[in-house]
Amino acid sequence: MTLALATNEHLANLSNTLIYSSMAVYTLAFFAYIAEWIFGSRSKVARTASALTAEAPRAAEAPAVAVKQAGGTAVLERPKVVTRAAAGARDVPDGPGAHGGDEQGDLYGRIAVSLTVLSFLVELAGVIARAASVQRAPWGNMYEFSITFSTVAVGVYLALLALKKNVRWIGLFLITTVLLDLGLAVTVLYTASDQLVPALHSYWLIIHVSTAIFCGAVLYVGAVATLAYLFKDSYENKLAGGGKPGRFATSVMERLPSSASLDKFAYRVNAAVFPLWTFTIIAGAIWAGDAWGRYWGWDPKETWAFITWVAYACYLHARSTAGWKGRKAAYIALVAFACYLFNYYGVNLFVGGMHSYAGVK
Amino acid sequence: MSDTRSTDVHSETTDTPADTGTSTDKDLTEAGSRLSTAPVETAMPGSFGGSRAPGALGWISWTAREVIGWARWFWRQLTSMRVALLLLFLLSLGAIPGSLIPQSGTNAMAVQAFKDAHDVRGPLYDRLGLFHVYSSVWFSSIYILLFVSLIGCIVPRAWQFVGQLRSRPPGAPRRLERLPAYATWRTDAAPEEVRAAALKALRQRRFRAHVTGDAVAAEKGYLREAGNLLFHVALVVMLVAFAWGQLYKSEGNKLIIEGDGFANTLTQYDDFKSGNLFTADDLVPYSFTLRDFTGTYERTGPNKGTPRTFKADLTYSEGAYGKEKKTTVRVNQPLHVGDSKVYLVNHGYAPVVTVRDGKGKVVFHDAVPMLPLDANVTSQGAIQVRDGYRNAKGEKEQLGFGAIFVPTFAGAGQGSMFSQFPAADNPVLAVNAYHGDLGVNAGVPSNVYQLNTKNLKQFKGADGKILKARLAPGQTMKLPGGYGSITFEKQVKEWAGFQIVQQPGSGWALGGALAAILGLAGSLFIPRRRVWVRATTGADGATVVEMAGLGRSESAKLPEELGDLAALVHDQAPTKTADPDADPDREPDAASHVPAAEGVQTK
Numbered sequence: 001m002t003l004a005l006a007t008n009e010h011l012a013n014l015s016n017t018l019i020y021s022s023m024a025v026y027t028l029a030f031f032a033y034i035a036e037w038i039f040g041s042r043s044k045v046a047r048t049a050s051a052l053t054a055e056a057p058r059a060a061e062a063p064a065v066a067v068k069q070a071g072g073t074a075v076l077e078r079p080k081v082v083t084r085a086a087a088g089a090r091d092v093p094d095g096p097g098a099h100g101g102d103e104q105g106d107l108y109g110r111i112a113v114s115l116t117v118l119s120f121l122v123e124l125a126g127v128i129a130r131a132a133s134v135q136r137a138p139w140g141n142m143y144e145f146s147i148t149f150s151t152v153a154v155g156v157y158l159a160l161l162a163l164k165k166n167v168r169w170i171g172l173f174l175i176t177t178v179l180l181d182l183g184l185a186v187t188v189l190y191t192a193s194d195q196l197v198p199a200l201h202s203y204w205l206i207i208h209v210s211t212a213i214f215c216g217a218v219l220y221v222g223a224v225a226t227l228a229y230l231f232k233d234s235y236e237n238k239l240a241g242g243g244k245p246g247r248f249a250t251s252v253m254e255r256l257p258s259s260a261s262l263d264k265f266a267y268r269v270n271a272a273v274f275p276l277w278t279f280t281i282i283a284g285a286i287w288a289g290d291a292w293g294r295y296w297g298w299d300p301k302e303t304w305a306f307i308t309w310v311a312y313a314c315y316l317h318a319r320s321t322a323g324w325k326g327r328k329a330a331y332i333a334l335v336a337f338a339c340y341l342f343n344y345y346g347v348n349l350f351v352g353g354m355h356s357y358a359g360v361k
Numbered sequence: 362m363s364d365t366r367s368t369d370v371h372s373e374t375t376d377t378p379a380d381t382g383t384s385t386d387k388d389l390t391e392a393g394s395r396l397s398t399a400p401v402e403t404a405m406p407g408s409f410g411g412s413r414a415p416g417a418l419g420w421i422s423w424t425a426r427e428v429i430g431w432a433r434w435f436w437r438q439l440t441s442m443r444v445a446l447l448l449l450f451l452l453s454l455g456a457i458p459g460s461l462i463p464q465s466g467t468n469a470m471a472v473q474a475f476k477d478a479h480d481v482r483g484p485l486y487d488r489l490g491l492f493h494v495y496s497s498v499w500f501s502s503i504y505i506l507l508f509v510s511l512i513g514c515i516v517p518r519a520w521q522f523v524g525q526l527r528s529r530p531p532g533a534p535r536r537l538e539r540l541p542a543y544a545t546w547r548t549d550a551a552p553e554e555v556r557a558a559a560l561k562a563l564r565q566r567r568f569r570a571h572v573t574g575d576a577v578a579a580e581k582g583y584l585r586e587a588g589n590l591l592f593h594v595a596l597v598v599m600l601v602a603f604a605w606g607q608l609y610k611s612e613g614n615k616l617i618i619e620g621d622g623f624a625n626t627l628t629q630y631d632d633f634k635s636g637n638l639f640t641a642d643d644l645v646p647y648s649f650t651l652r653d654f655t656g657t658y659e660r661t662g663p664n665k666g667t668p669r670t671f672k673a674d675l676t677y678s679e680g681a682y683g684k685e686k687k688t689t690v691r692v693n694q695p696l697h698v699g700d701s702k703v704y705l706v707n708h709g710y711a712p713v714v715t716v717r718d719g720k721g722k723v724v725f726h727d728a729v730p731m732l733p734l735d736a737n738v739t740s741q742g743a744i745q746v747r748d749g750y751r752n753a754k755g756e757k758e759q760l761g762f763g764a765i766f767v768p769t770f771a772g773a774g775q776g777s778m779f780s781q782f783p784a785a786d787n788p789v790l791a792v793n794a795y796h797g798d799l800g801v802n803a804g805v806p807s808n809v810y811q812l813n814t815k816n817l818k819q820f821k822g823a824d825g826k827i828l829k830a831r832l833a834p835g836q837t838m839k840l841p842g843g844y845g846s847i848t849f850e851k852q853v854k855e856w857a858g859f860q861i862v863q864q865p866g867s868g869w870a871l872g873g874a875l876a877a878i879l880g881l882a883g884s885l886f887i888p889r890r891r892v893w894v895r896a897t898t899g900a901d902g903a904t905v906v907e908m909a910g911l912g913r914s915e916s917a918k919l920p921e922e923l924g925d926l927a928a929l930v931h932d933q934a935p936t937k938t939a940d941p942d943a944d945p946d947r948e949p950d951a952a953s954h955v956p957a958a959e960g961v962q963t964k
């Protein structure tokens with residue numbers, strides 16, 4: 001008994017050390033991302049403007065059959081597919097990313113990603129140590145929820161990178177918020193290692209909360225892309241209208257993917273996770289049915305999960321109705337994510353209800 | 362290759378050079394038509410009645426036209442995407458106040474406190490139904506309108522979808538190179554051969570394909586629409602199941618002391634609530650006995666006193682004469698019997714007490730449940746001796762004892778009757794005593810945890826002060842004047858509070874929810890797309906093959922898929938070897954394919 005307790009405390013302390021270490025490494029990654037952006041600003045490209053003002057379509061759009069030259073004789077390969085944006089959409093090429101094609105910038109970007117991987121692993125170890133110290137899933141209070149959430153968010157980012165998606169530019173923004181989240185977690189939200197009250201003993205809790213955290217992390221990436229879309233879209237609009245954006249805006253915006261790519265990416269991310277979010281709410285309802293005798297009772301947490309769900313449903317609906325594509329739909333997506341955040345911070349800290357197990361006094 | 366268009370058989374009569382742009386746009390719109398069943402927005406009306414014939418008959422028919430016209434207009438508005446979106450917005454907005462203002466359904470006390478604290482806002486909120494948002498008229502009307510809109514939307518969409526399944530994909534647009542994905546090459550194979558190869562390749566890939574004119578038209582991904590319809594239908598199922606559950610549900614509470622039992626009939630409940638359509642016959646017949654309740658608590662550390670386990674061991678039997686079975690109910694693990702679920706919701710202590718009369722005869726011996734007041738289970742209760750008691754003079758009378766019970770007493774001389782810990786480590790029962798009329802026989806429901814002291818006289822001690830004592834297990838308090846005594850026996854039982862809920866339709870709600878997820882996944886992950894393959898004879902006698910793809914949503918997979926299909930067709934109709942276009946060093950001349958006048962993609 002005493003021995004077990006001692007091990008637990010040892011693990012809990014180890015977890016705290018790991019979390020602090022990961023914050024240190026995240027900080028290094030943060031500076032590396034900044035260096036990437038700074039070095040990247042040396043390259044001056046104005047692809048957007050030239051694409052927007054070009055008279056003739058780009059040569060690459062002309063159809064051709066790709067032919068491979070092998071030992072003098074031409075070996076025919078599959079016909080080449082030419083793609084173009086849907087009618088009415090702008091055909092702007094994607095920016096090269098934060099490094100802006102600058103070699104040194106790219107180097108710092110790679111360093112930043114490596115550091116992110118490292119700090120992710122350290123933080124993950126911290127979360128696992130925490131879980132081991134309390135002998136349960138590490139999300140019994142807001143401190144644990146926060147450290148798990150940031151770990152998963154970084155994990156999603158790294159997974160998208162591994163899938164060769166054009167997301168490295170998100171890095172700086174992501175690490176900044178991760179540092180904020182962790183800072184808040186270790187100061188305001190910190191709760192000592194503790195077991196759960198009986199109402200939280202349920203495997204539905206594990207399913208419900210883990211999917212909620214994963215959805216949040218993915219929705220967060222979607223929200224950042226949406227925000228970037230809004231900025232990039234204004235930038236492109238300004239250029240298309242003959243305006244001249246400032247130097248800083250030009251430098252940053254030229255390196256981001258095109259607004260059409262950002263919009264599409266944000267939509268895909270949000271749409272892909274929406275069924276899982278639906279499932280999360282249903283799993284929560286099943287858990288509530290087991291714990292409190294009713295599967296839906298309009299508890300504030302349930303209500304806000306519902307509001308978030310409806311807001312995302314609005315967004316998807318708006319996208320499928322032609323008139324609401326683009327900026328308007330993007331605003332809905334941001335409101336929907338704000339609802340998610342409010343459900344996490346706002347409801348736990350200010351509203352309460354039966355879900356108030358935040359552990360913050 | 363600019364000769365491709367000259368052989369196009371899809372010539373439109375309205376195709377004048379001046380409006381090539383708009384006519385191709387129309388052409389493209391046609392190609393993308395019926396790719397979904399989303400309703401089209403219709404224009405606003407003027408007057409529906411039209412011109413009015415003279416006389417009463419004229420007025421009647423005009424009014425009828427007018428009424429029907431407006432009704433149809435209203436219906437169309439209600440079932441339009443725009444209004445559906447608006448209602449969805451309103452629904453989420455409307456849900457917000459209920460999460461911020463206390464609700465009478467979940468926390469009636471907080472509502473009262475709010476009303477007491479706010480003289481102006483209290484009545485106003487009350488009038489607006491803000492204390493019961495989710496059953497208020499305005500909230501209900503939003504979701505009822507939404508669901509009417511939903512049904513009004515599903516039915517025509519389902520018909521449309523059936524129509525699409527029975528019809529064939531539309532023919533190829535004239536300008537295939539303007540579609541999102543496009544490939545072309547020239548071959549020696551005859552156009553018919555190319556089309557046959559394309560048809561075969563497409564059907565292999567499970568496209569619905571057919572030849573129209575000089576092209577093959579194909580479509581795939583109908584499951585997207587099916588999924589979408591399934592999702593919206595599932596929403597309706599969920600709502601109906603929820604409403605059904607509310608109407609037929611029943612919910613009651615029962616406090617059971619260890620060793621006691623319960624049979625599921627109305628009379629056995631301590632309190633009972635039910636939906637409007639519930640009848641007593643709907644109760645599932647079964648009975649159970651509480652064998653043992655166990656609660657454990659954190660003993661050390663900052664969370665000392667926090668509950669760790671609560672469990673109730675039950676013996677139950679289904680039906681009137683079912684076989685006895687054993688089970689354990691925990692906070693998260695209710696007992697399921699048919700539609701009925703038994704939840705463990707609270708617990709407390711029931712000290713065993715004996716009351717004797719002046720002659721020493723036992724007039725009361727029972728475990729008395731005490732109601733917890735705080736987290737450490739400081740509890741309050743009343744011991745009521747209702748009949749069988751006669752006082753020293755031999756008169757019939759009743760006895761009552763007000764009691765405070767603490768499972769862990771701080772120790773003699775230390776503080777008040779507040780429990781220090783939730784487990785029964787050092788139980789103490791504090792009592793005072795009354796005699797007279799308990800006021801329980803008048804047929805008025807009475808509180809078993811509190812004495813009605815209106816017709817009771819409190820016992821006084823020899824010193825003239827109120828008689829009271831703190832009893833440890835085994836101790837007795839004597840009542841003055843030969844009235845008898847009360848003993849706290851060396852036994853403290855525990856009781857468990859159960860909530861027994863019956864909510865039919867939850868199976869349907871769950872089924873609906875799962876179908877919704879399935880449908881949603883189909884609707885979001887399955888791309889619906891069309892592919893056209895056109896083979897025509899060029900000016901030089903070679904066959905020009907053109908392939909193009911169009912999706913409902915811009916999918917990254919579309920060009921990839923088109924490439925795969927093109928490779929399949931290309932195997933059967935390889936590129937003409939002497940083709941100058943096949944020269945890899947030559948940059949294809951863009952202008953020859955897309956005349957500048959039509960380069961509208963860079964808007």
Ligand code: HEM
Nearest residue numbers: 313316320397398399400440441442445510511514884885
């Ligand atoms: C309870 C309210 C509703 C909810 C929660 C809801 C939710 C959704 C969601 C999440 C989607 C996205 C799936 C996708 O993009 O394929 C969707 C699509 C769609 N909804 Fe609804 N919907 C509701 C009511 C309605 C109503 C009333 C209508 C008709 C006016 C409607 C018509 C459609 C159509 C046509 C689509 C598919 C568009 C497409 O083909 O992409 N929905 N709905």
